[in-house]
Amino acid sequence: MKSTIQELSVLVTDDSITQRQYAQDLCRDLGVTDLHGATNGVDALQALEARKIDVVLVDLEMPVMDGVELIRSIAQKKLTTSVIILSAKDPILISSVGTMAEADGLHVLGTFQKPLLPDALECSLLRFIHDAKLAQQQVHQVEQEVTAVELSAALTNGEMTLAFQPKLTVQGLLLRGVEALARWRHPTKGMISPGVFIPLAERHGLIDPLTRNLLEQAFKHKRTWQQYGLRFNLAFNLSPLSLADIDIVDWLCAMADEYEVPFNEVTFEITENALLGELASAIRTLARLRLKGFHIAIDDYGTGFANAQQLSRVPATELKIDRSLVHRAAARPQQKTIFSSTVELAKNLNLTTVAEGVETQEDFQIIVELGVDLVQGFYFSKPLYADDLLKWIKTGLTQLRRQHESK
Incomplete structure (x- = not known):
């Protein structure tokens, strides 16, 4: 089981080269080495189908396949469990998409307006680690009749x-x-x-x-x-x-x-x-x-x-x-x-x-x-x-x- 941020695999999905690079740099600053990028939802799905990814950062506004469609596809195909949702749009809209993602069974680590702040990213990744440990404990407890x-x-x-x-x-x-x-x-x-x-x-x-x-x-x-x-x-x-x-x-x-x-x-x-x-x-x-x-x-x-x-x-x-x-x-x-x-x-x-x-x-x-x-x-x-x-x-x-x- 993952125990540190450095051991996580992260996919950053954003059609903006500048924003994608910025988010990836934040991940590197936290020590993430298993790091991947995608320019739109279709690219992201291909990346997720090719390898195991722990956390996906999803921009909502993208061509070809937007973030809402991507999140729904991730949930339906069960390609990963945890997402961080980003957008420059209204916080209420971002929060609503987060609610949708949770209703679809995904673990929403954070819903943030751009630009993504370093502390927000770190807290979200630490939340993944903490919740993964709790989930394993719960599985262990279920097994202990x-x-x-x-x-x-x-x-x-x-x-x-x-x-x-x-x-x-x-x-x-x-x-x-x-x-x-x-x-x-x-x-x-x-x-x-x-x-x-x-x-x-x-x-x-x-x-x-x-x-x-x-x-x-x-x-x-x-x-x-x-x-x-x-x-x-x-x-x-x-x-x-x-x-x-x-x-x-x-x-x-x-x-x-x-x-x-x-x-x-x-x-x-x-x-x-x-x-x-x-x-x-x-x-x-x-x-x-x-x-x-x-x-x-x-x-x-x-x-x-x-x-x-x-x-x-x-x-x-x-x-x-x-x-x-x-x-x-x-x-x-x-x-x-x-x-x-x-x-x-x-x-x-x-x-x-x-x-x-x-x-x-x-x-x-x-x-x-x-x-x-x-x-x-x-x-x-x-x-x-x-x-x-x-x-x-x-x-x-x-x-x-x-x-x-x-x-």
Whole structure:
């Protein structure tokens, strides 16, 4: 699998010799050596059929076969998976073609107005590498079939653990809290994705014991941090199925009391799709949690079908805006508009806003511009195990602030 930009194969398609040479020079400056050029869509298809290409840069305005036709042909013939779309035209048009390409099954690394900037190209190629690694991991996880019996044994044998991703203030990059993320270290199959074992737990009636197991670990860590003088919020995900448990509020309160965790320093996160099920049961549980002093966050907002009316019914304190709205919003005017209106909606509902999945400086600049309250994502820190989190708080956070002060 490709691991560095230098190992990528790139095809630049542009009828302008000057623009094509400029883009190729940018690739060379990044270390790309397997580099090819095409003057129009027909030439590009011939090049793609002759060799394996990782990334294709596509200019939309070309004779013989334009960029839109080329992209459709690439998708239909499955000649490559990843494209970068370029044009001197309106950004909304470029973004629309990107949406078309994604609907056709292509991975759109970027949609940019010309001239292509070096940082934009580098981020796009790094995104290809990062996403290729994730895709391989997902394939590996699919191959690792696990059973409910194995999951039940994992709870007994202490195989479940937690990683924590920091949540920072947009202004000043202060540590406001951490989100607890479930991890399963299988003794023979390695790390099992939450996307595999959480649905498994929900299907086989194991979600409550899994929740109790992980929450107890989270509260133990929270108590330890408090003993060190660290008082930040702990966010923990609740399954929609758990909201129907009439006893959940009582045992959540009892566990928090047992580990001396203040209720107002805990946020329970639910996905917006949880609002589409038994709404009355969900609101009853969430209302009781709020009355006790816990905070409630609506997670992954933008991926489901919740609307403003539903949001207004939920006693939430926080809205977490999904990566799908955040990522590359600067290059996609329509997406930026939706992102902006979502932030405005949250403010009107008196909700704290959190941007999830922040990966680039470009994304962060838009977040600052729109007045989002909190951020989390790989741009600031990956999820960290408890010991690594303490080290990051001592040294990594200070280094992060200095880096941003220098920009």
